Amino acid sequence: MSAAAVEHPCEDEPELSLLEEANELAEQLPGRRVEIIGGVITVAPPPDGPHADALTTLMIPFLAAGLHGEESRLLQGIGLWLPGGPEDYAIPDLALVDADLDEHRLENNCYDPAVFRLVLEVTSSNYRSDLRHKVAAYAEAKIPVYVILDRKHSRVHVLTEPVGGTYDRHEVYAPGQEAPLPDSIGAAVSLDVAELIKAGRVKQSPSDA
Numbered sequence: 001m002s003a004a005a006v007e008h009p010c011e012d013e014p015e016l017s018l019l020e021e022a023n024e025l026a027e028q029l030p031g032r033r034v035e036i037i038g039g040v041i042t043v044a045p046p047p048d049g050p051h052a053d054a055l056t057t058l059m060i061p062f063l064a065a066g067l068h069g070e071e072s073r074l075l076q077g078i079g080l081w082l083p084g085g086p087e088d089y090a091i092p093d094l095a096l097v098d099a100d101l102d103e104h105r106l107e108n109n110c111y112d113p114a115v116f117r118l119v120l121e122v123t124s125s126n127y128r129s130d131l132r133h134k135v136a137a138y139a140e141a142k143i144p145v146y147v148i149l150d151r152k153h154s155r156v157h158v159l160t161e162p163v164g165g166t167y168d169r170h171e172v173y174a175p176g177q178e179a180p181l182p183d184s185i186g187a188a189v190s191l192d193v194a195e196l197i198k199a200g201r202v203k204q205s206p207s208d209a
Contacts, residue, residue, distance in 0.1 A: 019087040019108060033077075037133050039085040045124055054122050054149055054200030055093055058191070062096065065187035072117060072186050073099055079110030080119065084140050092119040096185055113141035117185045120147040122200060131157075136165040145182055147191075151200040156193045 016024070022041050026034040033044040047055075059074060068074040075095050082088035089110045096118040097111070098104075104112040119138055121130040130148050138146045139162040146167065148157040156179045159167035173179040175194035 017087065022087075023108070033091050035090045036085065036088045037082070037090060037129065037137050039088065042129060042133075044129075047122075047124060048202065050151070050200045050202050051122050051124060054151070054196055057196055057199040058094060058120060058122070058149065061189050061191060065189050067096060067185070067187055067189070069099075071099055073097055073101060075101075079108060080113055080116060080141065080143075081106045081108075081110035082113070082137050082141050084137050088137070090119075090134065090137060093122050094120040113143060116141075116143050118145040118147065118181070119143050120149070122149045123151050135159065135167065138162070139164065139166050144184060147179075147181070149196055149200060151197070151202075154197045156191060156196060 018036060018039070018041065022034050022036055025041065025043060026032075029043060031046040035042050035044070055076065062068065062074050073096075075097060076093065077091055078095055078097070078101075080090045080092060080095070082090055089108060095116055098115040098117070101111055101115050104115045106112055121134065123130050131150065135146065139159075142162050144160065144162065146157075146159040146162075148159075150157060154175060156173045158171045158173070158179055158181065159169065160171075160182055161168035171179070173191075173193045175197050177193050179191040179193055181189045181191070
């Protein structure tokens, strides 16, 4: 009896780099956010409607303060090259960057962290990454201000003064409070926590009641 042939992968086929693997995943999983944090590929779920609503609501005070103009730009979903690993990068939900961003493009359509004035994340089911791993990653990249809208715990975190792999200042604000941001971003901006939490809350459908 003859044995069935078994196909073996070609030994000469080059092994993909971590960055190439991440890009392949991004192509295979449209709508999901693929990043490399601390040398590990992470995949975030597609944002839900309230996530998008909260993100739009967050943009309003920045736009009203004139921060999307000749000196700075307010952008969603742009790549930030991270110094924590040779192929690390993140894609924050929202970023306030210097207007000459295009002069500082690095690898993989990502940009030099030096042009980022602020990054902002709206949490989803992977909220632990925003509250832990990305704190270290953004601090190492010396991002001056990191804002987290924590939808699970109904809080807004404002982290400033990056030192090493952490931030020296970490302020937490609850509904009913205003979360002021440092004037170093280019203008006076304060976030209405209750308004943001309301926008980001997942509404209960009649079938869930």
